[in-house]
Amino acid sequence: KLYWDNSTVAMNTFFGALMPLILCLLLLVPVIHDGFTDFLYGQEYVPPYAALFLILLSLAGIMNVAGYSFSLEGKSAYLTYTLPLTGRMIFLGKLLASLVLLIPTYILTFLVSMAILSPDPRYMPLYFIGPVAYIIFNNAVGLLFDWKYANYTWTTPQEFAKNSKQAFFSSFGSLAVSVLIIFVGMTIMTAYPLLYAGIITGLLIIADIIIFLLTKNLKIYHY
Secondary structure (H helix, E strand, O other), rough: OOHHHHHHHHHHHHHHHHHHHHHHHHHHHHHHHHHHHHHHHHOOOOHHHHHHHHHHHHHHHHHHHHHHHOOOOOHHHEEEEEEOOHHHHHHHHHHHHHHHHHHHHHHHHHHHHHHHHHHHHHHHHHHHHHHHHHHHHHHHHHHHHHHOOOOOOOOOHHHHHOOHHHHHHHHHHHHHHHHHHHOOOOHHHOOOOHHHHHHHHHHHHHHHHHHHOOOOOOOOOOO
16 A cells, blocks of 8 residues: 555656556557667667667666665565564565566567567567566665665655665666666677677576575675
């Protein structure tokens, strides 16, 4: 009730989880579809299917904005910490809560965009796995920031939206990672777009595994 009755949370959820799907549904409008495909195949900087991979990654990064409320901060966090749960169980529980909201929406976004654009089938597994791994990475890193630099004085969802490390990483961390992905791999992306998409997807999966291993002995209690 607290989650959905708050306007700040509702707006973040809308723009984070549903906006990527809405943008893809807009491709059903002929004028928008023609304009997007003309841009995708007409620009000379990035091969079109690599550009689509980057666009889907960017949408995945935007979706992280909807997951900030499942953080490890705020006065109510102590209610969770008093339960007989390990640090990893609390961390993964919070992460799963955000993924339950975001992953189904991205699946719909993926299906709609693939049905409308009909890209090269070789790219489709990467279009799905890469952004999903990116969503997991973004939310997990945000939760790690929450755990390391937790603030336990906040009591309202608005304070989470404006001040929490999860919210900060949603906005700026995701943008920084996206820029890094684009500029570091520009040469590979231009010459070998399929290999580039595979490398980025593999690196994101490895990053998710590393974060999971780092939480093995996570001590989430703060004194």
